[in-house]
Amino acid sequence: MNPLDVSSFNHRTEKLSTGREYHFIDQIPVDYKKGRTPTLLCVHGFPDCWYGWRYQIKPWVQRGIRVVVPDMLGYGETDKPDNPAEYSTKHLCADLSAILDLLAIKKAVLIGHDWGAYTVSRFALWYPDRLLALVILSVPYSPPTLEYVPVKTIAKMAPNLSYQAYFEEQRSTKEIESNLNNFLRVIYRGPNPTQRLKISQLYKGPEVLSRIHVPDPDIVLNAQELDFYNRVFQQGMNGPLNYYRTAFYRHEEELAAKLSPNLPPDLPVLFIWGTRDTTTTSSLIHKAHKFIPRLQDFALEEKGHWILVEARDTITDKIAQWLEDLAMEARRGKAHL
Structure with missing residues (x-):
């Protein structure tokens, strides 16, 4: 498993019971014991893919x-x-549950970054009996709400989120596809860019995207990695951008199901974020603690949004150690993770 060689991972493509076909990496340790070896189901965000976890898998x-x-x-x-x-x-959560079914895994540890963080948090509400533990990266937990608030309304209240209103518009698909490399360079900037462009300016669309040039030192990807993402998203941006067009559907489904705002009280939850990530604020973290009884949070000083790359070793070790500590606690309680 070489992070720079995508063919070195074990790729699978399977038809799920939900009717969707999914491609996924499935790496099994040499001493795998069915029903005893823990499984980590990793969910990426936007705009990413399985490759976002390349440094953690091995x-x-x-x-x-x-x-x-x-x-x-x-x-x-x-x-x-x-x-x-x-x-x-x-x-999405039904698909993740179907992946576990396909692999004959009753319970797993779910971990998500960015949109993946939001998705795995909701998985804990839709499928609480399938979880051993939960890890959330970069995006704090936000509970279901009784009232629907449109994305454009949120963008007016929080102008730094106006890019979400742009992504919600159908026009963004073609405009981003026409300026794909520039878009990826803007999105994958590190926490200390030399250019002062705010992501909220993306709402201006091609006027910004066609002219901006983010220098190599400002992005967290090397040339080979950036080339890989360009090839992935040349297949089209409509699917990835559709995540930003689901607010109403999500609200209606959660309201109909009467989802609790609280995560299960016995569920261990770890939240990791970069202190230079503008999507994470102390108030949001404080709010999350109200709904997650067993929440532990861990700050990565001076790191930004792309912590799977920026803090690759720290993320890898912190999560592995946290899981080992949970397993040790479980063994003392005559159970296992």
């Missing part, structure tokens, strides 16, 4: 963990429906 497998990493719906080699309603977290 070290975790070497520590005796089975690691399963899908291309989420709309990404990579997984199905790409056009209808945004297909991308609601209820549908």
Whole structure:
């Protein structure tokens, strides 16, 4: 498993019971014991794919963990429906549960970054009996709400989120596809860019994207990695952007199901974030603690949003150690993780 050689990972493509075809990485440790070896199901965010976990997969497998990493719906080699309603977290969580069913795994540790963090948090509400533990990266937990608030309303209240209103508009698909490399360079900037462009300016669309040039030192990817992402997203941006077009569908589904705002009281939850990540604030973290009884949070000083790359070794070791500590606690309680 070489992070710079995508062919060195164990790729699978399977039809799920939900009817969707998913591509995923499935790495099994040499001493795998069915029903006893923990499985880590990793869920990426936007705009990413299984490749976002390239630096974590091998070290975790070497520590005796089975690691399963899908291309989420709309990404990579997984199905790409056009209808945004297909991308609601209820549908995504059903797909994740179906992946576990396919692999005959009753319970797993779920970990998500960015949109993946939101998705795995909702998985804890839709499928609480399938979880051993939960790890959330970069995006704090936010509970279901009784009242629907449109994305454009949120963007007006919080102008730094106006890019989400742009992504919600259908025009963003073609405009981003026409300026793909520039877009990826803007998105994958590190926490200390030399250019002062705010991501909220993306709402201006091609006026910004066609002119901006982010220098190499500002992005967290090397040339080979950036080239890989360019090739992945040349397949189209409609699927990835559809995640931003699901707010109403998500709200209606959660309201109909009467989902609790609280995560299960016995569920161990770890939240890791970079202190230079503008998507994470102390108030949001404080709010999350109200709904997650067993929440532990860990700050990565001076790191930004792309902590899987920026803090690759720290993330790998911190999560592995946290899981080992949980397993030790479980053994003392005559159970196992």
